[in-house]
Amino acid sequence: MDLIGAVWRKSVRSGSGGGNCVEVADNLPGVVGVRDSKDADGPTLVFEPARWRTFVAEIARRP
Numbered sequence: 001m002d003l004i005g006a007v008w009r010k011s012v013r014s015g016s017g018g019g020n021c022v023e024v025a026d027n028l029p030g031v032v033g034v035r036d037s038k039d040a041d042g043p044t045l046v047f048e049p050a051r052w053r054t055f056v057a058e059i060a061r062r063p
Contacts (some may be wrong), residue, residue, distance in 0.1 A: 001045050003033050010037055026052070 004024035014021040015039075023040075025033040032052040034045040047055070 006033050
């Protein structure tokens with residue numbers, strides 16, 4: 001999948017210390033990209049936007 005033009009961002013909750021973070025690119029039509037922030041050239045997961053929103057909502061509900 002071509003993710004040229006993706007604008008990657010980390011959660012504001014990630015802090016500035018690095019660590020285990022993911023980056024998300026949700027500016028492309030029809031896809032949401034997810035990658036390891038420490039390995040920007042590594043593999044990228046791609047989700048349909050509705051599935052990504054469902055995933056994020058479920059995670060947010062957990063204690």
